[in-house]
């Protein structure tokens with residue numbers, strides 16, 4: 001199951017541990033959505049579940065840390081012809097990166113470049129990296145790595161994902177330029193999305209509340225498998241003596257989101 005966590009285990013080339021974003025680890029330690037509320041971990045074998053930040057710290061080395069120039073090269077300087085989408089947090093570009101060990105064919109990726117870097121955007125960027133650094137399931141999008149630089153020209157936060165060839169479910173439902181999918185394929189997509197959700201709720205030692213289930217976040221791979229994406233709003237579910245999770249608007253300045261077509 002953890003196979004993919006080791007895919008970038010080769011430390012020889014582009015992974016640069018020393019350059020990983022410090023706020024990811026710092027945030028892990030003080031992240032109030034988990035450890036502070038958790039029952040003290042037992043030192044014995046029967047312990048309370050680990051939090052996402054704790055799990056992330058164990059696995060962070062599996063994410064690649066890219067430089068901005070690597071991602072500029074990957075996207076031909078964020079060429080607008082390579083732009084494949086735009087969301088609330090920025091633009092998404094198709095790109096191509098070298099494999100981790102430098103051998104083999106280039107890997108096609110989607111690079112998301114955040115442009116709203118208020119506190120909120122930054123917090124969601126951290127959540128995205130921490131959740132997707134831990135979660136692994138065939139119906140979840142795979143985060144390959146990230147770039148975090150605070151240079152003279154401002155703060156840059158980017159995310160690098162596996163490229164999903166068939167875009168999003170939203171495109172197939174509402175974009176007239178994209179072919180309509182058959183009912184059989186729709187069913188496959190719905191079942192895949194449900195399996196992804198079941199994994200979030202029951203497949204880990206912590207429960208994950210997704211909070212952003214909508215058709216533009218159901219990406220589709222080359223075989224039209226559903227791959228849930230965007231975990232910036234995700235939260236850990238109740239654990240130990242904490243019996244509820246707040247989804248209050250004031251918490252995030254966003255609403256709990258589910259598209260009408262899913263209801």
Ligand SMILES: Nc1ncnc2c1ncn2[C@@H]1O[C@H](COP(=O)(O)OP(=O)(O)OP(=O)(O)O)[C@@H](O)[C@H]1O
Pocket residue numbers: 084085086087088089090091092110112141161162163164165167168170171216217219229230
């Ligand atoms: N890994 C990916 N592979 C292929 N296309 C992608 C990938 N990630 C995102 N996209 C494309 O980029 C679009 C924008 O994605 P993004 O997550 O930034 O915003 P959104 O989900 O559409 O909106 P919002 O910001 O409101 O969540 C998606 O709808 C999809 O078409």
Ligand SMILES: [Mg+2]
Pocket residue numbers: 087216217229230
């Ligand atoms: Mg999205």
